[in-house]
Amino acid sequence: MPTRNGSARYEGLGKDGKGWVSTQSGALSEQPYGFATRFENEPGTNxxxxxxxxxxxxxxxxxxxxxxxxxxxxxxxxxxxxxxxxxxxxxxxxxxxxxxxxxxxxxxxxxxxxxxxxxxxxxxxxxxxxxxxxxxxxxxxx
Known part of the structure; x- marks a missing residue:
């Protein structure tokens, strides 16, 4: 069975940090995420x-x-x-x-x-x- 993977990168720390998430397939590529996309409904994923x-x-x-x-x-x-x-x-x-x-x-x-x-x-x-x-x-x- 295949092993699938994804990755995340975060620059800065806490609320001021910004992140990007990607998937092996490329369906997500450097999709932004962070505190604001997670808890404040800003554009991006979580x-x-x-x-x-x-x-x-x-x-x-x-x-x-x-x-x-x-x-x-x-x-x-x-x-x-x-x-x-x-x-x-x-x-x-x-x-x-x-x-x-x-x-x-x-x-x-x-x-x-x-x-x-x-x-x-x-x-x-x-x-x-x-x-x-x-x-x-x-x-x-x-």
């Missing part, structure tokens, strides 16, 4: 939104493969993730990743879908990595 994107994409792919493995071959899945960061003493802790799934899978029962989605949430590699509460809300269109 670790929490990157984790949210990773969790949403990982879960959605895991669910897609699980549904295919259960014999379903058509449908659409759209997942958003909201990652919560909270003050924790002198620092911060990521406390939650809330997945919100909107799905359309013709011919699947709501019970079967809920069971398969719960397993995908549990078994997605990013879910296994996170040490935070992970929730899942589902909208299944007929």
């Amino acid at each position: 670790p929490e939104e990157l984790i949210a994107a990773a969790h949403a994409s990982c879960f959605t792919m895991a669910l897609s493969f699980a549904l295919a493995g259960a014999g379903h071959h058509d449908g659409s899945l759209e997942t958003s993730a909201k990652v919560t960061v909270e003050k924790d003493g002198e620092g911060f802790t990521i406390t939650k990743s809330a997945l919100d799934l909107h799905a359309k899978v013709p011919g699947i029962s709501p019970d079967d879908f809920d069971r398969i989605a719960a397993e995908a949430k549990k078994n997605c590699p990013v879910s296994k990595l996170l040490n935070a509460e992970i929730t899942l809300s589902i909208t299944l269109d007929a």
Whole structure:
């Protein structure tokens, strides 16, 4: 299995510092980040939104493969993730990743879908990595 990597560079310290994050694939290349992009909604990225994107994409792919493995071959899945960061003493802790799934899978029962989605949430590699509460809300269109 491949090992993937990303990198970050930070110049200056604390609130005055500026950072840049890149990914091996080049999908992110020197994307700015720092205190203002993380806590003050300035343009750029931040670790929490990157984790949210990773969790949403990982879960959605895991669910897609699980549904295919259960014999379903058509449908659409759209997942958003909201990652919560909270003050924790002198620092911060990521406390939650809330997945919100909107799905359309013709011919699947709501019970079967809920069971398969719960397993995908549990078994997605990013879910296994996170040490935070992970929730899942589902909208299944007929």
